[in-house]
Amino acid sequence: MFEQLFKSIQEKVTLTQDEMEVCKTFFIPKKLRKKQTLLQEGDICIYNAFVEKGIMRSFFIDEKGNEHIVQFAIEGWWITDLSSFLTNTNSIYTIEALEDCELLLFTTEAREALMEKIPMFERYQRLLLQNAYIANQARINSALTETAEEKYIKLGIAYPGIIKRVPQHMIASYLGLKPETLSRVRKKISNRL
Amino acid sequence: MFEQLFKSIQEKVTLTQDEMEVCKTFFIPKKLRKKQTLLQEGDICIYNAFVEKGIMRSFFIDEKGNEHIVQFAIEGWWITDLSSFLTNTNSIYTIEALEDCELLLFTTEAREALMEKIPMFERYQRLLLQNAYIANQARINSALTETAEEKYIKLGIAYPGIIKRVPQHMIASYLGLKPETLSRVRKKISNRL
Numbered sequence: 001m002f003e004q005l006f007k008s009i010q011e012k013v014t015l016t017q018d019e020m021e022v023c024k025t026f027f028i029p030k031k032l033r034k035k036q037t038l039l040q041e042g043d044i045c046i047y048n049a050f051v052e053k054g055i056m057r058s059f060f061i062d063e064k065g066n067e068h069i070v071q072f073a074i075e076g077w078w079i080t081d082l083s084s085f086l087t088n089t090n091s092i093y094t095i096e097a098l099e100d101c102e103l104l105l106f107t108t109e110a111r112e113a114l115m116e117k118i119p120m121f122e123r124y125q126r127l128l129l130q131n132a133y134i135a136n137q138a139r140i141n142s143a144l145t146e147t148a149e150e151k152y153i154k155l156g157i158a159y160p161g162i163i164k165r166v167p168q169h170m171i172a173s174y175l176g177l178k179p180e181t182l183s184r185v186r187k188k189i190s191n192r193l
Numbered sequence: 194m195f196e197q198l199f200k201s202i203q204e205k206v207t208l209t210q211d212e213m214e215v216c217k218t219f220f221i222p223k224k225l226r227k228k229q230t231l232l233q234e235g236d237i238c239i240y241n242a243f244v245e246k247g248i249m250r251s252f253f254i255d256e257k258g259n260e261h262i263v264q265f266a267i268e269g270w271w272i273t274d275l276s277s278f279l280t281n282t283n284s285i286y287t288i289e290a291l292e293d294c295e296l297l298l299f300t301t302e303a304r305e306a307l308m309e310k311i312p313m314f315e316r317y318q319r320l321l322l323q324n325a326y327i328a329n330q331a332r333i334n335s336a337l338t339e340t341a342e343e344k345y346i347k348l349g350i351a352y353p354g355i356i357k358r359v360p361q362h363m364i365a366s367y368l369g370l371k372p373e374t375l376s377r378v379r380k381k382i383s384n385r386l
Binding site for chain 2: 062063082083086087092115119122123125126129130132133134136137138140141145
């Protein structure tokens with residue numbers, strides 16, 4: 001169950017065997033069936049979830065009723081509403097399973113305790129935050145400057161697994177494109193190959 | 194010169210007197226005159242800057258030639274292009290002094306070395322990253338959901354110093370409003386007071 005998690009941790013920092021055993025005791029394993037939610041909009045996000053198996057997504061509904069996908073997370077990724085999780089405020093996102101999922105959850109209290117116990121776990125958390133910040137910034141820049149085609153190609157290079165496993169209308173929502181636009185872009189690209 | 198920096202650090206973590214002395218040796222003091230730049234768009238952002246005195250801003254120019262302000266930083270704040278700083282890639286931002294400024298700069302190498310030497314400095318960096326992430330998220334949500342008036346009032350509550358010290362057209366640019374819209378909002382608010 002902890003295979004992907006320790007792979008993710010060991011890619012960034014080195015933990016001893018003992019530290020890994022301690023780590024395990026702070027996580028709550030959780031299975032979700034497809035379409036079940038981990039977080040409902042309006043609730044406080046009490047968990048940070050690591051995906052051992054499956055795909056999760058976070059999304060919100062705007063005032064016109066349109067759904068916007070904020071993030072996908074496949075095996076080896078974290079998903080949460082970080083602002084809600086860190087500041088104990090109501091979330092504006094819903095987090096849902098797109099396939100049957102196996103997750104490892106931890107609470108803010110578990111996170112704080114683990115960082116106290118294992119300094120390398122604090123470094124791991126810092127590196128995750130850096131990556132999350134950089135990804136967020138890249139996403140804002142992409143929305144401001146890139147064409148539909150550039151956005152789709154970049155997504156395909158960065159996360160080929162997601163394009164194959166997620167319905168196209170969700171890819172469109174994630175990229176901020178109309179489904180028709182995405183389908184035109186896909187056709188154009190496949191004609192060139 | 195290090196007064197504001199140590200205030201910022203001690204608000205988040207506790208350093209010993211010795212650790213503070215070590216800290217000092219890793220920072221480069223730098224004065225900038227009004228309108229001088231710390232970073233030019235297209236360059237790699239090699240410094241993270243702490244503002245001891247003055248106001249800095251970061252901004253970018255879109256393809257239509259419009260200027261967008263990303264961040265202001267007054268005394269006690271950090272400013273950098275974090276993505277460029279952390280990943281050693283070219284910046285899309287320019288960082289400029291809006292008043293005569295006194296800064297404390299550190300490089301990525303100094304940051305890494307300090308985190309190795311002083312674990313509490315790593316915690317401080319982690320907490321800064323958390324705040325930056327949360328602020329970024331709040332900014333995205335605000336852009337998606339709030340009216341011009343709500344945005345202006347929130348800015349005034351969060352950073353009263355900035356509204357008094359920065360030209361109104363820059364406040365408008367930061368909030369993503371046309372200058373005319375901001376001026377209408379200001380009039381409406383002052384009529385109510």
